[in-house]
Amino acid sequence: MTASTSHLIPPHGGELANLLTEPERSNELKAHSREWPSWDLTARQICDLELLMSGGFSPLRGFMTRADYEGVCHNMRLASGVLWPMPITLDVTEQFAKSLKPGSSTVALRDPEGVMLAVLHVAEVWQPDKKAEAEAVFKSASNAHPGVDYLFNKAHPWYIGGRVEGVQAAAHYDFKSLRLTPSELRAEFARLGWRRVVAFQTRNPMHRAHVELTFRAAKQVEANLLIHPSVGMTKPGDVDYFTRVRCYQLLLSKFPPGTVKLSLLPLAMRMGGPREAIWHALIRKNHGCTHFIVGRDHAGPGNDTNGKPFYGPYEAQELFKKHETDVGVSMVQFNMMVYLEDEDKYVPDNEVTKGSRVLNISGTELRQRLNEGRDIPTWFTYPEVVQELRRSYPPRHKQGVTIFFTGLSGSGKSTIANVLLTKFLETGGRPVTLLDGDLVRKHLSSELGFSKEHRDINIRRIGYVASEITKNGGIAICAPIAPYDAVRKQVRAMIEPWGGFILVHISTPLETCEQRDRKGLYAKARAGIVKEFTGISDPYEEPKDAEVVINTADLTPEEAAQEIILHLEREGFVGINAGAASA
DSSP: OOOOGGGSSOOOSSSOOOOBOOHHHHHHHHHHGGGSOEEEOOHHHHHHHHHHHHTTTTTOOEEOOHHHHHHHHHHSBOTTSOBOOSOOOEEEOHHHHHTOOTTTOEEEEEOTTOOEEEEEEEEEEEOOOHHHHHHHHTSOOOTTSHHHHHHHHTSOSEEEEEEEEESSOOOOOSSGGGOOOHHHHHHHHHHHTOOOEEEEOOSSOOOHHHHHHHHHHHHHTTOEEEEOOBOSSOSTTOOOHHHHHHHHHHHGGGSOTTSEEEOOBOOOOOOOHHHHHHHHHHHHHHTTOSEEEEOTTTTOOOBOTTSOBSSOTTHHHHHHHHHHHHHTSEEEEOOOEEEETTTTEEEEGGGOOTTOOEEOOOHHHHHHHHHHTOOOOTTTSOHHHHHHHHHHSOOGGGSOEEEEEEEOTTSSHHHHHHHHHHHHHHHOSSOEEEEEHHHHHHHTOTTOOSSHHHHHHHHHHHHHHHHHHHHTTOEEEEEOOOOOHHHHHHHHHHHGGGSEEEEEEEOOOHHHHHHHOSSOHHHHHHTTSSOSOBTTTBOOOOOSSOSEEEOTTSSOHHHHHHHHHHHHHHHTSSSHHHHHHHO
16 A cells, blocks of 8 residues: 555644744843743643644644633634644642733743743633543543543643743753654654654553554555654553663664664653544654554553443544544554464454464563563563563562551551561561651651641651662561551552552551550540540541551561561562572
8 A cells, every 4th residue: 555645745734833932032031030930840741841842732832722722622623723632731720820910921931940941921821620621531530541530630720821932942861862853853754765654652662563563554554664652651550661762772673774763752641542642643743754553542541440441442543534634644543463373473353363373461461470570472572672671670579669557556567567677687688678657757757747737748758768769679668657548549659660569557456556555645645635646636547458457456566577478478579589589
């Protein structure tokens, strides 16, 4: 199949809206920046701003005003009528929003280090209907959808829109030669003589099925291939982009020389399925691509709480077909690629003949094999990719792990934690750190009181330290009271991307804890002398998600510690393999 002649030259749709200003204008904006209010950008906002400034989001020239926002939400069109499926908004706090004057305010947009990247000329300020946005854009209002969860629980409640002037590009110190802007990538295609370019979007490592799919796609439309992975925010739990990029680099040699290029896209994905497929294609058009691969469940977030997929497997392809002319990029559609064992080859699942033995490894199974140190077959991926993945994702007995205790004062947390510490030190193999509640209060949180706000800050500090220990392959034993469920979940989310997290609920009854109270704190709390005391004058929220529950009224400290060790052995974090690894 040969591409139509209309795609021999990359479609421009007008000049790219590159928003970076000239040096003189940048200096002028910097000189006035002290007069303006500043907004410190979130990670997602930095990604959006970078693509606004580079022209990746052309024809947008700033964060959307209300008319553009509502047009995009309701009919995938800007106020001008141009196709655009995803809201690009700047969310801020109510207090900040109400300090601005639409039409006259200018905001300095800064990165977390305080460097001014751009200015926003405020045109509108409004409070959106986020439920309506979620249902229109994501076809869901479920927090199980990562895009909805971000909208409801992470994004600020007010939006400000207006024209952006870029002062300087966001700083990147990694993979510099691979971070090509739209104009740079277009120039590179022109230099290479590439007139037809098919783009492949990915947020995962590429394996043999992906290589076969992209090779077939490029061959089908007689085009060169751009591997264009998203390296901004993706789905929580995804493989980090540093590891992914190293894997992509290893795979370039699998393609015919001179036919493939790798470039990184600083995109914060929304996991918006069908709408996101169109959005991805428009972004690639701005980068000079003529074709775009849309596969099974493109940018899908998986299943809802009932186990039903948020989007149909080929719903993105169906929506793309309806708007292909307006998109200005030709879709190359593919079914899921599967491996035929008897024929030793990959084929689309709709080409499988009756009786063929089909093999496949899901992302979940791949993670399990990595965690358990099990074999990953060569029919699934390349040995060099496996080696790279194992470097970043070693088996569990080589990973870091946090054992996080929660329970009432006097329940036995500190005693069991000390027994565990001794047991791990006796075994050896990994560094072990004990973060006891009283010691943390002394060395990390001495200025904090015991209000809910201060208790949450204290637990988050413990979580941060434990996440760093876990990230670096150590064992962190944390023994605070940690009475509130929400902050315990925050700590879990902070640690689980880097290794294991085992929540241990010491469920010793209040009566037993009071009987053991050598310091007389419970008596003082009941007398009103000690304020905000957990279990008496302040609530303790029992966890529903604890991996281990122990009542020390019935167990000795050593027996309790053994229960935790047995669970860690079952999950693969300690045991025979760990001993062999440390030998």
